Amino acid sequence: MSNQNLVIGASGTVGSALVQNLRARGQTVRLATSRAPTQPDQVQLDVLQRQGLAAAFQGVQRAFLMAPPGYVPQDHLLVPLIEQARAAGVQKVVLMSAMGADAAPDTPLRKAELALEASGLAWNTIRPNWFMQNFHTFWVQGIREQGRIFLPIGSARGSFIDARDIADVAAELLLGDAHGDQAFDLTGAEALNHDEVAAILSRETGRDIRHQEIPPEAMLQGLLGAGLPAPYAEFLVMILGYFAAGYAERRTDAVQRITGRAPRSFAAYAREFRAQWVV
Numbered sequence: 001m002s003n004q005n006l007v008i009g010a011s012g013t014v015g016s017a018l019v020q021n022l023r024a025r026g027q028t029v030r031l032a033t034s035r036a037p038t039q040p041d042q043v044q045l046d047v048l049q050r051q052g053l054a055a056a057f058q059g060v061q062r063a064f065l066m067a068p069p070g071y072v073p074q075d076h077l078l079v080p081l082i083e084q085a086r087a088a089g090v091q092k093v094v095l096m097s098a099m100g101a102d103a104a105p106d107t108p109l110r111k112a113e114l115a116l117e118a119s120g121l122a123w124n125t126i127r128p129n130w131f132m133q134n135f136h137t138f139w140v141q142g143i144r145e146q147g148r149i150f151l152p153i154g155s156a157r158g159s160f161i162d163a164r165d166i167a168d169v170a171a172e173l174l175l176g177d178a179h180g181d182q183a184f185d186l187t188g189a190e191a192l193n194h195d196e197v198a199a200i201l202s203r204e205t206g207r208d209i210r211h212q213e214i215p216p217e218a219m220l221q222g223l224l225g226a227g228l229p230a231p232y233a234e235f236l237v238m239i240l241g242y243f244a245a246g247y248a249e250r251r252t253d254a255v256q257r258i259t260g261r262a263p264r265s266f267a268a269y270a271r272e273f274r275a276q277w278v279v
């Protein structure tokens, strides 16, 4: 029997940690990339162009599915992957969605979740909260250059999750069958507002880092100026509004329950990645 694991987004924040986790357990991993492969374990698959799907899923037993950021109707990207997984006889699919995606039946991610649930495949859906890693990816420039986290987010708290905890949960769900056909909201153990985040980053870096509130319109202009497509920039400002309204505060025990250990703390993340914010 085939024992192949396919990881979509294998070079990404979550995907790269998942590949590492699976390899550490002796698993064979096929790494999907939209670029020309440079290693024998990579396979070219472009979810936007819908190219390479059949070959990527051939002989796959377990698959991790996600949609790359930047494109709002994620169901258009994910549903063909789900259909291909079924056609290829994949035995288990783990789909990465996002916390809050199930708030309404017609959000793009919820449509993809429902397609997976109805597919007949063995499945798990994981809905992570905002990643800790956003502070050294999305929001890094303002922190490095001006010591400011510029966000229209008020004093609401978020139970940020370390992307490596998401990957560890995904690995457990892919390889085990203790939690079949369920969805999990994934969060860190503590909810912090952006003043508290800034205080931790200041402590770890020795710099004076602060949260600076900006209007949503200024955020939108900043994202457009950084080259994001307008629909995606508008989507990000909209979901930052949900954060500001308190929807990101909730904590769950899913990481602990599924991996058997507590989620990584924000302080530990900040200590490990401190070089990212030191100029």
Ligand SMILES: NC(=O)c1ccc[n+]([C@@H]2O[C@H](COP(=O)([O-])OP(=O)(O)OC[C@H]3O[C@@H](n4cnc5c(N)ncnc54)[C@H](OP(=O)(O)O)[C@@H]3O)[C@@H](O)[C@H]2O)c1
Pocket: 008, 009, 010, 011, 012, 013, 014, 015, 032, 033, 034, 035, 045, 046, 047, 048, 049, 066, 067, 068, 069, 096, 097, 098, 099, 127, 128, 129, 130, 131, 134
């Ligand atoms: N950031 C957050 O706070 C947060 C919270 C909840 C949910 N999420 C969800 O997490 C996902 C992003 O995960 P991430 O941060 O781990 O990703 P990421 O680091 O942004 O990486 C994106 C990945 O997608 C691949 N990719 C890009 N274009 C592609 C295409 N056309 N076809 C196939 N693959 C393509 C890239 O690899 P190549 O360049 O090699 O193709 C890369 O591995 C999004 O779906 C988002 O909704 C994020």
